[in-house]
Amino acid sequence: MAKRSVPLLKQLLSSSSAASPSxxxxxxxxxxxxxxxxxxxxxxxxxxxxxGDGIGPLVTGAVEQVMEAMHAxxxxxxxxxxxxxxxxxxxxxxxxxxxxxxxxxxxxxxxGGGVSSLNVQLRKQLDLYASLVNCFNLPGLPTRxxxxxxxxxxxxxxxxxxxxxxxxxxxxxxxxxxxxxFCSERIAKYAFEYAYLNNRRKVTxxxxxxxxxxxxxxFLESCREVATKYPGxxxxxxxxxxxxxxxxxxxxxxxxxxxxxxxxNLVANTAAGIAxxxxxxxxxxxxxxxxxxxxxxxAGNVGNEKVTEQKKANPVALLLSSAMMLRHLQFPSxxxxxETAVKGVISEGKHRTKDLGGSSTTQEVVxxxxxxxx
Amino acid sequence: MARRSLPNxxxxxxxxxxxxxxxxxxxxxxxxxxxxxxxxxxxGDGIGPLVTNAVEQVMEAMHAxxxxxxxxxxxxxKVFPAEVxxxxxxxxxxxxxxxxxxxGGGVSSLNVHLRKELxxYAALVNCRNMPGLPIRHEKxxxxxxxxxxxxxxxxxxxxxxxxxxxxxxxxxxHCSERIAEYAFEYAYLNNRKKVTxxxxxxxxxxxxxxFLESCREVAERYPAxxxxxxxxxxxxxxxxxxxxxxxxxxxxxxxxNLVANTAAGIAxxxxxxxxxxxxxxxxxxxxxxxAGNVGNDKIIAEKKANPVALLLSSAMMLRHLQFPSxxxxxETAVGRVIAEGKCLTKDLGGDSTTQQVVxxxxxxxx
Numbered sequence: 001m002a003k004r005s006v007p008l009l010k011q012l013l014s015s016s017s018a019a020s021p022s023x024x025x026x027x028x029x030x031x032x033x034x035x036x037x038x039x040x041x042x043x044x045x046x047x048x049x050x051x052g053d054g055i056g057p058l059v060t061g062a063v064e065q066v067m068e069a070m071h072a073x074x075x076x077x078x079x080x081x082x083x084x085x086x087x088x089x090x091x092x093x094x095x096x097x098x099x100x101x102x103x104x105x106x107x108x109x110x111x112g113g114g115v116s117s118l119n120v121q122l123r124k125q126l127d128l129y130a131s132l133v134n135c136f137n138l139p140g141l142p143t144r145x146x147x148x149x150x151x152x153x154x155x156x157x158x159x160x161x162x163x164x165x166x167x168x169x170x171x172x173x174x175x176x177x178x179x180x181x182f183c184s185e186r187i188a189k190y191a192f193e194y195a196y197l198n199n200r201r202k203v204t205x206x207x208x209x210x211x212x213x214x215x216x217x218x219f220l221e222s223c224r225e226v227a228t229k230y231p232g233x234x235x236x237x238x239x240x241x242x243x244x245x246x247x248x249x250x251x252x253x254x255x256x257x258x259x260x261x262x263x264x265n266l267v268a269n270t271a272a273g274i275a276x277x278x279x280x281x282x283x284x285x286x287x288x289x290x291x292x293x294x295x296x297x298x299a300g301n302v303g304n305e306k307v308t309e310q311k312k313a314n315p316v317a318l319l320l321s322s323a324m325m326l327r328h329l330q331f332p333s334x335x336x337x338x339e340t341a342v343k344g345v346i347s348e349g350k351h352r353t354k355d356l357g358g359s360s361t362t363q364e365v366v367x368x369x370x371x372x373x374x
Numbered sequence: 375m376a377r378r379s380l381p382n383x384x385x386x387x388x389x390x391x392x393x394x395x396x397x398x399x400x401x402x403x404x405x406x407x408x409x410x411x412x413x414x415x416x417x418g419d420g421i422g423p424l425v426t427n428a429v430e431q432v433m434e435a436m437h438a439x440x441x442x443x444x445x446x447x448x449x450x451x452k453v454f455p456a457e458v459x460x461x462x463x464x465x466x467x468x469x470x471x472x473x474x475x476x477x478g479g480g481v482s483s484l485n486v487h488l489r490k491e492l493x494x495y496a497a498l499v500n501c502r503n504m505p506g507l508p509i510r511h512e513k514x515x516x517x518x519x520x521x522x523x524x525x526x527x528x529x530x531x532x533x534x535x536x537x538x539x540x541x542x543x544x545x546x547x548h549c550s551e552r553i554a555e556y557a558f559e560y561a562y563l564n565n566r567k568k569v570t571x572x573x574x575x576x577x578x579x580x581x582x583x584x585f586l587e588s589c590r591e592v593a594e595r596y597p598a599x600x601x602x603x604x605x606x607x608x609x610x611x612x613x614x615x616x617x618x619x620x621x622x623x624x625x626x627x628x629x630x631n632l633v634a635n636t637a638a639g640i641a642x643x644x645x646x647x648x649x650x651x652x653x654x655x656x657x658x659x660x661x662x663x664x665a666g667n668v669g670n671d672k673i674i675a676e677k678k679a680n681p682v683a684l685l686l687s688s689a690m691m692l693r694h695l696q697f698p699s700x701x702x703x704x705e706t707a708v709g710r711v712i713a714e715g716k717c718l719t720k721d722l723g724g725d726s727t728t729q730q731v732v733x734x735x736x737x738x739x740x
Contacts, residue, residue, distance in 0.1 A: 035563070035564060035690070035693050035694075036498050036560075036650050036652055036657065036690050036693070036694055037559065037560060037563050037564075037652075038652060038654070038657070038694075039496070039552070039555070039556050039559070039652065039653070039654050040559075040654070041559065041563060042559040042562050042563050071562075071598060073562075073563075130405070132402050186405070189405070190405050193403065193405070193406075193407065193408040194402075194403060196408050196437075196439075197401075197403050197407060197408050197439075197697065197699060197700075198401060198403075198699050199699045199700075199703060199740075232437055284402050286402055286403075286404060286405065287405070288404070288405050288406070291402065291404070324401070324402050327401050327402070328401075328402055328404075330696065331563065332698065333563060333564050333565045334563075334565075337565060374565070
């Protein structure tokens, strides 16, 4: 039996290895997906580009190079904004309102000092009320946690980030956390709609309503109401401290998570960390009319000077975010090509930046991605 | 060795058995993208109602965000009812079964009538091998983009003298240009490498010559896409001997009809190929080729029509409406049913009814 099974074994192994070798040929050309564009769908679209501070210009430069190499039907209108400006320039806001879509690097937020973060300001001005981060294991990137595929949908405009602080008496400061039914309802609706449109099975609401009974209680109430309208999607709730512990011990239990502002920030960064790091997770902010794409988590983290000088920033997060942007603009085949190339480069493992354990520069990673495009 | 290798063997076999789920595609919808869309539905004649009903059942099972407004139209009506055209203009998207066209008799085909009324100038058929279909040709993956409004189908015929009929074939620069632009834009947006223009300009020097001229002009604007031309008779021969050389093909009306049917036949049959008609404002999805072929009485009586072509066309429709994950689920389910090979309709040599195929597809939706 052993002699007869060896050739069979060899044939099965060769056919199975032929079916799944390296990622680049397994995902190759989705030519079997039939997509019938409308006439004129190939017209190039304008996208506002904000390079930002620190590693921002480096990684947005990477995106521009890759878009050029793919001949993608997008062109960028670049605007210089820096974190130390008092507010986002009006012309930039006008440009985003015109183009509806923006790609940005991070803006450095000074600590303390009463200057509000321009990242937050932009989200409020354009009412980008949902922030979405997709944290998933990338094949080839070793992490301590497998089976991670979490989408964190975070309310982006109120909560602890309302920015309403005042000093009652010297030495005593009050910071207002504001939760409204209007905002909670719309973020819950977005989360369930996202789950419906993307064939996700479960939505988990993250809260601390045992302590903040009224504020987080209102958030939960809104989530529960929306959940009744989607009977095909499971809904459960988890207290945020338990959530953080569950994330690091059994992340596979989470699917889509809907959270208020602060918890979302922490949960998204934790989820990004267990799945491979904030340098690789894509994300974006969306509102009823506009969308701004940036690095999934830690958009305010613009790297330290050493990384900026040595030009060793990780462009993967922004490249995958720009693939999300291409899908948002309805150019799915370009998005597929970009994601396939990036995932292929990561799984090969030859060109990785410092945060992934390698020592490549940004430009080396970009060149590898361009070479991997089909 | 046999005992030790068995669990290893089982592990490797089970690894290859499950098709990969693409949950890692990140797609950020706009708020409100999940609102259900209205689609005009025309069941049509013959096997039409059977296969459109199959689509309705599957959409229901997937809870897809579409709802259908059904209208009865039959091939023997004189003209397309105005309310139906109204409805399509309102909804912008329509799904239809075939409409019978009587042979001869001077009654124009309602299928053609609808395409002209809504100016659906491009007909698109995607012919590709599907795992599980028995075929003689491998590596077929051809998209035929066919001009849909003029050419030999202009419908301008007259009897000069008794016993002598003239039929006008009309080719205009306007229509040739826009179909060529659509074909190259399609190739650009779908990462296709080559566009082939099919013609008979050695004989019809002015008519097909004008068509070729327009294609060449558009080709210059897309330097990254290879362009070549092939005479239609050679093309038919090449299709059946070496189909892998073709990628996207752009053709005038009649050649497109023949080339699309040939390509569908070599890839598995007209019962499987999805297709649609698109114009600047509207899109009508139907079985890829032979939309006028509504089956014979026996198939209708036994309810054994093949619903796959219309199911795959409705997946194209879901993508057109920007519901990509529903389209992916539908296509995966249909692909699995075909690959399994247990539920095959008569055109594939099996004996299943339409309902059995639909139930298998619904069972395979994840």
